[in-house]
Amino acid sequence: MGWRRTDAYDDYGQWSEDDVRVRANRKGSRPRTKVRPMHEDAQEGIVLTVDRGRYSCLVDAGHRKRERTVIAARARELGRKSVVVGDRVALVGDLSGDAGTLARIVRIEERSTLLRRSADDTDEVERVIVANADQLCVVVAAAQPEPRPRLIDRYLVAAYDAGIEPMLVITKTDLEPATALRELVAPLQVPVFESSLGAEPSNALREALVDHRTVMVGHSGVGKSTLVNALVPSAARATGHVNVVTGRGRHTSSSSVAYRVDGPGGIGHGWIIDTPGVRSFGLGHVDPDAVFRAFPGIAEVVAECPRGCTHLADAPDCELDEAISDGRLDELGAARVASLRRLLVSMTGPDAASD
Ligand SMILES: Nc1nc2c(ncn2[C@@H]2O[C@H](COP(=O)(O)OP(=O)(O)OP(=O)(O)O)[C@@H](O)[C@H]2O)c(=O)[nH]1
Numbered sequence: 001m002g003w004r005r006t007d008a009y010d011d012y013g014q015w016s017e018d019d020v021r022v023r024a025n026r027k028g029s030r031p032r033t034k035v036r037p038m039h040e041d042a043q044e045g046i047v048l049t050v051d052r053g054r055y056s057c058l059v060d061a062g063h064r065k066r067e068r069t070v071i072a073a074r075a076r077e078l079g080r081k082s083v084v085v086g087d088r089v090a091l092v093g094d095l096s097g098d099a100g101t102l103a104r105i106v107r108i109e110e111r112s113t114l115l116r117r118s119a120d121d122t123d124e125v126e127r128v129i130v131a132n133a134d135q136l137c138v139v140v141a142a143a144q145p146e147p148r149p150r151l152i153d154r155y156l157v158a159a160y161d162a163g164i165e166p167m168l169v170i171t172k173t174d175l176e177p178a179t180a181l182r183e184l185v186a187p188l189q190v191p192v193f194e195s196s197l198g199a200e201p202s203n204a205l206r207e208a209l210v211d212h213r214t215v216m217v218g219h220s221g222v223g224k225s226t227l228v229n230a231l232v233p234s235a236a237r238a239t240g241h242v243n244v245v246t247g248r249g250r251h252t253s254s255s256s257v258a259y260r261v262d263g264p265g266g267i268g269h270g271w272i273i274d275t276p277g278v279r280s281f282g283l284g285h286v287d288p289d290a291v292f293r294a295f296p297g298i299a300e301v302v303a304e305c306p307r308g309c310t311h312l313a314d315a316p317d318c319e320l321d322e323a324i325s326d327g328r329l330d331e332l333g334a335a336r337v338a339s340l341r342r343l344l345v346s347m348t349g350p351d352a353a354s355d
C-alpha cells in the first residue's frame, strides 16, 4: 500500500463549477485528432462506491435539497483509466438520480493523493484503491486478535512516505488496556483514540474526522466494521466474520466505500473510506528519506547526511546520530528516530510482506 500526494486538495463539499473548469483547461491542450466534446455542461460528482462497472456518485454535495446519488458508468473516452472511490469526476447524461437512470463519467479530475496497493515489496504493479484521502486511520485491537506491531509500522510508513497524517484507533479496550499500543506510537505522536464494544465513538475521534477524508485500514477481526457502523449507523457493514453473499444493495466485502461521518453533536462532517481489501500490501516504492523528512526537526538533520545515507542504525556518518549526541535532537527526537528506524527495518525484514 502506498500513497502519493499530487497537489492541493479541495474539500468534498466545496467544489465549484469554476474549479472544475480551471482544472479541465489547465494546460490549454486539445486532442490532436478528432475534436472531443469538452462536456462543459458536465457536473461534478464524488465517487462513493464502485461495484462491477457501476459507480455511485454524490452530486451537489452539501446542498441541503439537491444533494443526491447518481449511478454512472464510464464513458468510452476514459480509456483504461480506473475510477476509484474518492475520485472527483465529471458527469453527463441523466443526473436525476431516479431509479433506473444511468449517467456517464467523462472525466476524472486531478487527484490530490492516491492510495495504492502492490502485492508485495518487490511488486511494481500497483492498483489504485482510493483517491483524494488526507488521513489514514489504523484500526488495531488491544486483544483478539493480538496486535501486530509490524503491521502497524507498515501502515505508518505508508502514511509518512506520502506526508499523509496517520491516526490510531485502538478497539476492544474492554478486553485489554491500550497501554502497550499507546507506548508503541508515543514517540511518533500519532493521535490515539480508544473504542470498545457498545460505547459511543468519542467526540475526540469524531472531531478528528471532521473536514478530512480518512481511509480506515486494519487487519481482519480488529473491529473495523463495528467501528464504521458505530460512526455511521446507516453504513450497515457486515461484522463478525460473516461471509456476506453479495445481494442487491449490498456491497461486496472487497469494495471500498466512502461514508459521510458527523462531527460531535452533528456539527460538521468528514468522510471515512472503508477499505476491506487492504490487508496485506507491499511497500516497494517507499522512500526512507521521505519518511524521515515527514518530521520537522528531523528533516533538517537528514538534509545534512552524506549522499545515499539510509539513516538506519548501521549507517556510517548518519547525521541523526550526531544530532542525538550533540543535543540538536532532544529526548523525544531521539525516541522518534529510534521508532522510525524500527519502522523502516520492520518494513524490509524477512517476514515483512507476510503481515
Ligand atoms: N469485546 C469487543 N469485541 C469487539 C469490539 N469491536 C468489535 N468486536 C467484535 O470483534 C469481532 C470482529 O469485529 P468486526 O467489526 O467484524 O471486525 P472487522 O475488523 O470488520 O473484521 P472483518 O469483518 O473480518 O473485516 C466481532 O465479533 C465484534 O463483535 C470491541 O470493542 N470489544
Ligand SMILES: [Zn+2]
Pocket (backbone or CB within 6 Å): 302, 305, 306, 309, 310, 311, 312, 315, 317, 318, 319, 320
Ligand atoms: Zn542519515
